[in-house]
Amino acid sequence: MSRSIATRTLRATPTPLIRPILSRQLPTLSTPKRFNTTQPPLPTATSSPRNPYLFLGASAAALTGALLVGYATAEIVDAKDDSSQNIIPEQAQSTGEKYPKSLMVNGVELPVITQVSGDAADVDKPRLVILGSGWAATSILKELEPNSYYTVVVSPQNYFLFTPLLPEAASGTVEARSLLESIRKICRRSRSHYCEGEAHDVHLEHKMVEIVGLDGKHFLLPYDKLVISVGAQNNTFGVPGVKENTHFLKTIQDARTLRYKLMNLFEAAALPTKTDEERRQLLSFVIAGGGPTGVEYAAGTYDLIHYFPDLLEKYVSVTIIQSADHILNTFSEAISVFAEKKMQNQNINVITNARVTAVEKEKIVYKKKGVAKGEKDTFEIPFGLCVWSTGVGMRDFTKRLNDKIEMQNNKRALEVDSRLRLKGAEGIYAVGDCATIENPKMIDIVIRRFEKLGAQRLNYEEFCAVIREILAEYPQSRVHLSKMRQLFDDYDVDRSAYLELEEIQKMLKDINNKLTSLPATAQVAAQQGAYLGKKLSSLSLQAPSAWAVTESTFKPFAYRHFGSFSYVGGDNAVVDMGDGWSGGGVGVYFLWRGAYLSKQVSFRTRALLAFDWVKGMVFGRDITRS
């Protein structure tokens, strides 16, 4: 799973490490006025050295001040000022007019829920159901016009998780809770309603989605518009032993478990009864997958051993096993090489061109590719902890829907058109990791033009017009179609000054092959969500009967890459902007932090994150096993 975030780039050269700041510098700091601080009348303070009164006053005042500065400049909705979503209906209700009270599906009678919370008057609006609470879902909620729909968000987690920082949480640089924002709070902005549960199935014929509530009971939610943004799950690629013996890094629980396990291993290795060999095994950390998640986790783990200095040299090893030629292989090659060098400087082993064949209880087995015949190609590494972050696959719910719709036949994700509409279903959208945009049918546009022209060939002007039409419909092909003159000349092999059908077919096939589907990143999901939020807001201004026509002319989704980041250890990060701009170093590390701060969904998480980082610089890492 790779997650990246948009920002501008900055080229910086590597400089020495920055470690917790230990010099004692006393900045001047004025006390905020007119504010009822937590500062109490001061009691006896025997445990604090020097001047605890000064300290308590100054720090409480400064902390309060900082929060208020941010508060004044940020957007916060009070927890109580809008209780609309909290009005819980007395019991499972149904208006009884438009929808039945219950419905028989797959041989079971399930209740039909038309009001999750909120005002009964609102339930007559068009119904929008959003499945999931991740990047795509929250981006929709952000763009959605308040009160435009009776919107229900359903997710098994009542929070949004800032996924790109999961490796940081797992290695203890930031607190797990600093990455979470309550989905109820986010819902409040768009006057949406939330219900904790998991999507089980979609009953297309009834336009209802079947939900399994937090308590395990099934019920039906009717929809006019349904958005599937349930994400993906970890993919074991059929390697035996992965589920039993490795840890994933996809949920906040994963991050917590990994942090606990990590401290456990360090404490176990520090026991006086351990032999050298046992210590080496306990402190061997293996990461399968060389994407940003794997690389950041490896780097964060290695940073940690500065807190156990004498375990470092003798016993700790961190290993990344990557199937491709390079780690960070979605970045430019220069960046991959820079990252590999950084890792090797830190004594992190990077094994490329290797395929994991099995994971046993305390041992990972892999095969090197391209080894000369007769030479050893199978290797083993004993480990104390193995993290699996190689890629994603479909969730059960997504699979179920995929099987049900005839037009769906992509094995990796749900196929949508360029306007993010689920192929073969009406009123349903799929966005984020669970969706993939179908390959453009550019040839159809060409054939339509031929029909219009009554000819089988195009001159340069006509060619340009066709390309512009293609670009409008399939924005993701822009990168391959921008140089029209060159394209025309390249494929006009007979130098006729015309492109014939065969020549055009050849060109489009080449381009189609070059087009790759969008990566499963936060950035893609957030942009798709924003697009959909805007579209749904726009549709809500029209009568539902006009929706189909309006949508077919609505501009298609266009992805814009704002760059990918990865932390590579030793206070170094790398960035790849995708348009030839890339860089790595300590400067990029601060840029990386700045970008992630700017991308927070709320001022609250932004303040928590900033505090975590400052805390880490002043106090170092928290090494409690808790």
Next chain:
Amino acid sequence: MSRSIATRTLRATPTPLIRPILSRQLPTLSTPKRFNTTQPPLPTATSSPRNPYLFLGASAAALTGALLVGYATAEIVDAKDDSSQNIIPEQAQSTGEKYPKSLMVNGVELPVITQVSGDAADVDKPRLVILGSGWAATSILKELEPNSYYTVVVSPQNYFLFTPLLPEAASGTVEARSLLESIRKICRRSRSHYCEGEAHDVHLEHKMVEIVGLDGKHFLLPYDKLVISVGAQNNTFGVPGVKENTHFLKTIQDARTLRYKLMNLFEAAALPTKTDEERRQLLSFVIAGGGPTGVEYAAGTYDLIHYFPDLLEKYVSVTIIQSADHILNTFSEAISVFAEKKMQNQNINVITNARVTAVEKEKIVYKKKGVAKGEKDTFEIPFGLCVWSTGVGMRDFTKRLNDKIEMQNNKRALEVDSRLRLKGAEGIYAVGDCATIENPKMIDIVIRRFEKLGAQRLNYEEFCAVIREILAEYPQSRVHLSKMRQLFDDYDVDRSAYLELEEIQKMLKDINNKLTSLPATAQVAAQQGAYLGKKLSSLSLQAPSAWAVTESTFKPFAYRHFGSFSYVGGDNAVVDMGDGWSGGGVGVYFLWRGAYLSKQVSFRTRALLAFDWVKGMVFGRDITRS
């Protein structure tokens, strides 16, 4: 389990509730100079409203400033500047001179570990082993002269936990990690060594303590001085179903589980499929035990429902079941009544004089005391969550030791003399919740005086001399012996101007009955630890051969009560200073916070706690189920 903290009192009247601050006030705040902040070159920031650049700069600068102000005034030991404790010996080692490499105990050959970590040269010092990492253990470490012993701390938790705030962590007012400080960091101050494990047994004949390491393997640690500060465990008092169906609130995991469970219940109750009755059951919180822990948890939980306003009126109930006449019955009666009134104003049910007889899966059963014959005396309350905080009992390790030593026959805790030496064992001390000071043998002093005088009665001057001798030996009897003239006259029933042996015996018996053992609080443990730390430091300046004599004349432990606090909800707290001073209200609430801030073991936890409280005031409670 009741835990309280020392401070001066403040009498305050109740004022209206203080809730998260919502007005937007912008304090002026100067930027700290000469400091390399985390502030990066600012990237594009699309998600932040108004001026994110200003916000990021101001808040990062202010947070950094606050931490540095405190840092400059506080005592922090760098994570890396002293690696002595991190030098891990190659393997289980033994000097082979003073101690054997292994020893047969209870039929099993166990390794003898003489070096846990640190310099090999240090292992020749007298050996001090401290079991536990709580209030008593950390107070010892704080007072202990560095390098005075080869000190090894053994605890199953590699952190100190600030127990008085556990109810706050369980209801989400503070973060769990803000209550923890790494025991390795604390050990560094006194150059002590840490090893994660649990005490299993003491082999008195070998002067060795048997430890079960984190990995389950047993080993032996030799000691010259052994401190038992392992605390106590929750006491079910034999009520059936307590272990299976209730939650304790004693560890950081308990607090985390309770917080998760609480959010789970609120989310489950908000499901649209729930009936009214189901919601009432899910949102019924029952707390068995009306001490500070129970009261604070009830109040914190009730505060939370402001975030689910419409669940509040209809469905939520919080009930405290207390066996005594009043809740907070260690406080003065006025305070108990004040607290009960506050609770009732908030719709928290307080049931007193009730004995829980059974806890079933979703139902608690109790008997009211003093009910007229024929009337109903057994009641049931259905619950979604039940917290059990009624008192503490002995741990298995403590029981094992208790059974082994003939002179130990207290069923509640290990008996120590007034100098905290374990009765019937040499070189062992017990402090904190696992220990109780033996009843004073005041009569011995009187008999000794009789022998010296050659008489069987005392005149007033002689009586005063005896009492002063008793007070020096048994400081805890001060409160009952301070008014000597009155005592003398009261017990001189025959008005002879002399107290005869029978009269003195009667007086001492009455006083002994009035003496209560010290409560199992943080305050007692911390003072006992500090006393022991000072004593051990002082002993280390002498040859071990002189220890016994020096100790017998060392002044005995004297407890001084600095007051008990409890939060009672609605931003009100109560305080009882024990000497007639007591109070309750919003002012006390701030005093309570200030006292707890001042009592933190490190500047780090102090900063985290202050930040948590400010965060709560600005953003309200974090209601994610994670």
